[in-house]
Amino acid sequence: MSNNQSEMRPLEKIIELRLPSRLGYERVAMDTASSLARRMGFHGDRVDALKTAVSEAVTNAIEHGNQHDAAMKVVVLLTVRDDELIVSVADQGRQMLDQHSTTRIPQIQDILDKDDKGGWGIWLIRELVDEVEFTTAPSGGNQVRMVIHLER
Amino acid sequence: MKTTYHSASMELSIPSELGYEIIARDAVAVFALRLGFSPERVEDLKTALSEACINAIEHGNLLTPGLRVHIACIYDHERLIIQIHDQGLKRYACTTTPLTTAEKIAGLGSMRGMGLLLIEQLMDEAGFLPDAQDGNCFRFTLYR
Numbered sequence: 041m042s043n044n045q046s047e048m049r050p051l052e053k054i055i056e057l058r059l060p061s062r063l064g065y066e067r068v069a070m071d072t073a074s075s076l077a078r079r080m081g082f083h084g085d086r087v088d089a090l091k092t093a094v095s096e097a098v099t100n101a102i103e104h105g106n107q108h109d110a111a112m113k114v115v116v117l118l119t120v121r122d123d124e125l126i127v128s129v130a131d132q133g134r135q136m137l138d139q140h141s142t143t144r145i146p147q148i149q150d151i152l153d154k155d156d157k158g159g160w161g162i163w164l165i166r167e168l169v170d171e172v173e174f175t176t177a178p179s180g181g182n183q184v185r186m187v188i189h190l191e192r
Numbered sequence: 193m194k195t196t197y198h199s200a201s202m203e204l205s206i207p208s209e210l211g212y213e214i215i216a217r218d219a220v221a222v223f224a225l226r227l228g229f230s231p232e233r234v235e236d237l238k239t240a241l242s243e244a245c246i247n248a249i250e251h252g253n254l255l256t257p258g259l260r261v262h263i264a265c266i267y268d269h270e271r272l273i274i275q276i277h278d279q280g281l282k283r284y285a286c287t288t289t290p291l292t293t294a295e296k297i298a299g300l301g302s303m304r305g306m307g308l309l310l311i312e313q314l315m316d317e318a319g320f321l322p323d324a325q326d327g328n329c330f331r332f333t334l335y336r
Contacts (some may be wrong), residue, residue, distance in 0.1 A: 055215055058203040068202065068222045075218035079211070110200075 057116040059098070060105035061131070065096045066098035069129070076118055077125055080190060089126070089168040090188055096161040097129040097184045105131025105182045115177075124170075124189045133181030142174040201266045206245070208278070211312065213245035214262055227267055229334065235304040236314040236335055237274075243307035244276045244330050252328045271316075272334045280303060280327030284320050304319030 057072055059065045076089045077087045098114055106112040112132045119126040140160055166172050168187040177183035206212040217238045221253045245261055253259040262277040265282050309330055312318045318332035 053207045053209070053212070054205075055212070056203075056205040057209070057219060060202065061199050062200065064226055065200070065202075066224075068306050071222040072204075072215060072219040079214065081237060145308055 050072075052122040055118040055120070057118070059114045059116065060110050061102045061108060061112045062110045063102055063108070065114075065136055066095050066102065068097045068115055069098045071129055072116070073118060073125075076120065077113055077188070080120060080125060082125070082188070083191060086191075090125070090186075092103060093165045093168040094127055094129070096165050097127070097186065100161050100184075101129055101131035101182065104135055104137065104185065106136040109134060115179075121188075124187055126187050127186065128183060128185045130177035130179060130183040131181040132179060133177070136176075137174060137182045139174065198225075201264070203265070204263040206261050207262070208249045208253040208256065208261050210249055210255075212261075213242050213249065216245050216303045217242045220263065223265055224272060224334070227272060228270075229272065229336075230275065233334060240311045240318070240332055241274060241276075242315045243311050244266065244274075247307050247330065248269055248276050248278035248328070251282055252280055252282045252284070256281060270336055274332055274334075275321075276330045277324070279328045280324075284330075 044141075055072070055076065057069060059068055072087070073094045074087050074091050077090050082090070094116070098116065101114040102108060106114065112134065115128075115130045117126075117128040117130075137141060144163075165184065170189050171185075171187035173185040175183045175185065202219075202229050204216055204219055206216050221234050222240050223235055225231070229237070241263075245263070248261045249255065253261065259281070261278045264273075264275045264277070266273045266275070308318070315332040316335045319330070321329040321331055
């Protein structure tokens with residue numbers, strides 16, 4: 041972060057979490073985000089929404105981005121601002137996300153017709169948080185940036 | 193002895209500011225529960241981790257804004273090792289034999305400085321790494 045940015049955002053604090061790409065460890069990211077959001081003053085229903093969104097984002101990173109390779113890490117950045125919490129989830133990009141999939145609204149009949157009932161994650165994230173952005177991480181992997189605003 | 197680390201290792205970095213040790217405590221507690229440690233042991237771990245982070249923030253980093261505390265959790269099937277690394281504005285130096293908890297309670301010294309004693313009581317191994325680079329590194333271990 042540059043000095044100029046620091047001056048613009050004096051209250052910005054960052055927590056960084058590096059997790060193994062193994063299903064189950066999304067729980068660590070969920071509970072860390074939840075602990076932080078509660079202490080920032082988010083209401084219970086917003087914390088629950090955030091937990092679900094973080095869980096979906098980290099699960100996607102483990103399953104798709106890192107293809108379940110436990111040696112690869114998922115990096116979660118939690119940026120605390122006085123009026124919002126930003127959660128960024130990045131994988132190492134063994135498989136890159138099809139950008140089309142980030143805007144598609146899943147059709148329930150299509151999902152029911154498939155053996156794999158997944159495919160709701162990105163849509164769910166969009167429904168649960170205030171802002172979502174899918175980009176490429178500095179490391180070259182997939183990155184999703186989610187923002188929830190603090191309503192006082 | 194060469195140690196082969198289980199892939200279930202985790203790293204966490206927090207602002208060096210009192211209050212953020214609670215976030216670290218909660219993150220590491222969930223991690224240890226995922227590894228199968230009992231809730232009782234995890235409660236001990238939470239206390240030890242909070243104390244160690246507060247030491248790093250207050251003493252190692254001297255409450256200086258902008259610094260960070262780095263926490264590494266390394267699991268190798270037999271034990272969980274936690275390393276807390278500060279930026280070492282003040283290096284840890286134990287020049288005298290510290291008072292025991294009982295001596296402090298008996299009024300023989302300040303009631304401050306109980307953190308390290310508490311961590312030693314709660315964890316299976318604990319201590320500063322003597323050859324840590326770029327700051328103090330405090331390590332404690334929880335065996336299965």
